[in-house]
Every structure is written in structure tokens, then in C-alpha cells.
Amino acid sequence: MDLLVTxxxxxxxxxxxxxxxxxxxxxxxxxxxxxxxxxxxxxxxxDKVKLVAAIEAVIDPARDSVRIYRLPAMALDDVEHLGRPRAMDPRGPFVI
Known part of the structure; x- marks a missing residue:
């Protein structure tokens, strides 16, 4: 799934x-x-379940705000981008 996390x-x-x-x-x-x-x-x-749980364990819900937008399938492949070139392909290799 494609997500946008802010x-x-x-x-x-x-x-x-x-x-x-x-x-x-x-x-x-x-x-x-x-x-x-x-x-x-x-x-x-x-992975989304783990991501949400990890964030919930850290934030102060009275002071912090986290939004997780679930996007339509493959939405990140069709992003209109202005300015500096996109540094990473969202579906490319992900190295931690």
C-alpha cells in the first residue's frame, strides 16, 4: 500500500x-x-500496523499530531513534482 505520513x-x-x-x-x-x-x-x-504502533508509543497525543494518508494503489508512481528532482524512487531499493 502507498502511504503519506506527515x-x-x-x-x-x-x-x-x-x-x-x-x-x-x-x-x-x-x-x-x-x-x-x-x-x-x-x-x-x-508493516503499517507496526508503523502506527511505534509512532503511538512515542508521541504525546495531547501535543503532537501525526496523519497517515492511505493513497490509492500505485499513487506514488503518479506524483507531479516541481522543483529539485525526486531523490528516491518510492518503489526502489530501500536500505536502512
């Missing part, structure tokens, strides 16, 4: 900064960063 983590405290780094690290393990707080993810249903 997050906004409150960073006015050291704890918030740590949560932000943890959320970013989790997302880096599942997809490609396309902007500072935006990731394109191609995964299976089981």
Missing part, C-alpha cells in the same frame, strides 16, 4: 525535541523523506 511534533521542550527525533527515525525506517516532516511509504498491511 507529523507535527511540539518542540518547545527538550522532551518534545526527543519525540520529534524518534518519530523521524521511525518514519525513516519505513519510507523516504520527501520534506522535513513528510514521508512517502510503500508497505504491507502488517
Amino acid at each position: 507529523y507535527d511534533v511540539e518542540t518547545t521542550t527538550p522532551a518534545g525535541e526527543r519525540r520529534l527525533r524518534k518519530v523521524a527515525k521511525i518514519c525513516e525506517g519505513y519510507g523516504h523523506r520527501v520534506q522535513k516532516s513528510v514521508f512517502e511509504v510503500v508497505c504491507r498491511d502488517a
